Amino acid sequence: MPKVLISDKMSPKAPEIFRARGIEVHEKTGLSKDELAAIIGDYDGLAIRSSTKATAALIAAAKNLKVIGRAGIGVDNVDVPAASAAGVVVMNTPFGNSITTAEHAIALMFALARQLPEADASTQAGKWEKNRFMGVELTAKTLGLIGAGNIGSIVADRALGLKMKVIAYDPFLTPERAKDMGVEKVTLDDLLAKADFITLHTPLTDSTRNILSAEALAKTKKGVRIINCARGGLIDEAALKAGLDSGHIGGAALDVFVEEPATASPLFGTPGFISTPHLGASTDEAQVNVAIQVAEQMADFLLTGGVTNALNMPSLSAEDAPKLRPYMALAEKLGLIVGQLETAEIRGVKVEVEGAAAQLNIKPITGAVLAGVMRSFSDTVNMVNAPFLARERNIEVAEVRHERDTDYQTLVRVTVRTPEGERSVAGTLLGSQFPRLVEIFGIKVEADFSERMLFIINEDKPGFIGRLGTTLGEAGVNIGTFHLGRRGAGAEAILLLSVDQPIPEQLLWNVCRLPGVKTVKALKL
Structure with a gap:
């Protein structure tokens, strides 16, 4: 009989499903990392939420572990590469709490618009400052979505019901999909310039980290109100505080922070700032949904080999x-x-x-x-x-x-x-x-895949390879493999290098400046 450990607090529905499927399940929450490491070797499956950290060290101690199930979307607390290397499947429940997160973003938008936290604190202090809290209506305001996927589309639907105009920036949003959603697709700069409210609904990746940087925030409409229920790190928090202090930003509401738990953020106490402790997915309905989903997925895998919503x-x-x-x-x-x-x-x-x-x-x-x-x-x-x-x-x-x-x-x-x-x-x-x-x-090459690669399109002329090698060598970047292809003698050529070190941005610019270079891109595989 497979054995599953539930190491974070979860809806009772999860253990009920495991037992009904014939799987032995133990609920042991609040364990220290050493306590968890001492017992994890006895289990085939580990069901977690966000508290348990499935680190490389824990996975190394889990000699019998076959599957990690995350009841929720984010897997920041799981070392997915380490799990993959150990042959452990990592599953999540990517759509179980979408509505809950979208509703929380809408709630924070209302709270910013009507200054609800400040008004509540003032009233309960016996002040009755009716003229102090002059909020704004949401009707006819422009909402800018950064990310128009599953959660973003739900927020758009709710906002349209509030008679807001919705614009969206999303690299994957097609004109047809934007029309179906009832939103206008725009560039990021257009969104920053036009939006009265901005909500973020994108994961934290290399391309989205600090997408609302100091430079981006400076481009926003004066008085803009910003809501983030997605991921910490999408906003430059220092720049956000500066914008609030200067009055350029009219308000901000964060459910997520760069460092969590956020117990000493410099944003705390800033006028116009609202915060919640990562509550986006915290409703009874959402927690039941993700618990049911993760238990069913893990049971299917352990009993039949079926795989659903696996990241690896x-x-x-x-x-x-x-x-x-x-x-x-x-x-x-x-x-x-x-x-x-x-x-x-x-x-x-x-x-x-x-x-x-x-x-x-x-x-x-x-x-x-x-x-x-x-x-x-x-x-x-x-x-x-x-x-x-x-x-x-x-x-x-x-x-x-x-x-x-x-x-x-x-x-x-x-x-x-x-x-x-x-x-x-x-x-x-x-x-x-x-x-x-x-x-x-369209160019023939013969190349192995490597974790880090440098892709270059250049003119096929003598001396280029030598100049490139010198540039990389001076930067301390070692070449692992070297692959060439070209359309013909003297024509456009493609070069693929595997390298042993990360490629700094400045080095990419230095390669771009080499004579004959048309395109340079660092690839992560």
Whole structure:
């Protein structure tokens, strides 16, 4: 009988489901990290919320652990790479608390508009300062959404019901999806200039960290009110305080902070500032929903091998898994490359398989591609929910099997369609196991995939490779592998390097300045 440990407080529905499915379950909450590490080796599954930290050290001690289930969206408290390396599946429940989080954002918007916390404190102090608290109406105001995915779309729907105008900035939001939502798609600068209220509904990634920086906040409309129920780190908190102190920002409400628990934030006590202790998902209904979902998902995996909402593997049957895993690893890497290199709005993704790949179930391969393509924009996307997110954003997905002969025993090709045209990458498997890149943007290459890579498009002229090597060497960056491809002698060429160290921004600029360089991009695979 599988054994599951529930280490955080969770709805009683979760243990009820485990027991009903024939799984032994123990509820032990409030354990120290040492206490948890001492017993985790006895369990096949670990069900958590946000308090338990599933660190690399804990995972190393969990010799029998097969699955970690997070009752909620964020997995900041789980070392997903360490879990993957140990063969532990990490699951979350990405949609169980969407309504609750959206409603909390709306509640904070009302609180800012009518100065409710200050008015409550004043009234209960016996002051009756009726003329002090002159709020503003939400009707006819412009709400700017940064992120228009699942939660953002719910906020938009509620705001439209309040007769607000809604504008949205989201790299994945298509004109068709924006029309369906009843919002206007805008650039980030346009949103900052027009919005009376701004709400954030985006994950914390390299591209969204400090998306509301000091520079961005300076571009906002005077008197703007800002709400963040998404992730700490999306807003420069020091710049936010400066904006509140100067009066440029009319108010701010944060449910999330860079450092949590936030017990000594410099924002505390600032006039016009409201805070809540990460309550976005904290309603009875949401906690019941995510508890039920995580218990059902974990039970399915432990009893049948079924995988749902996993962050580090796709939905797979036990029979197909051994054959499909190498292809999905290849597909995800191809998606990661094209997703990081493509800067225009992606309107379509086509996945083509040839040779041996054409005989397999293409759905998990497509899911892996989509997860890779969208990984740059969402930290909750996985091989299971990626197709849903693509449909939600009206990204057309096409799957094509080719029975034709190919130069390779097996081949996977990924093509993305944008307003600027189509671009594709292709890869194969060596020895049916090892992913390899064989074509990028129509240029033949033969390249291994590495964790850190440098992508360069340049003019094929003598001396370039020497200048590049010198530039990297002077910056202390060691080259691991070196792969070249070109359209023809003296024509456009592509260079892919694997490097042993992270590539600083300044080094990218130095490479850009080399003669003949057209494009430079640091890739994370």
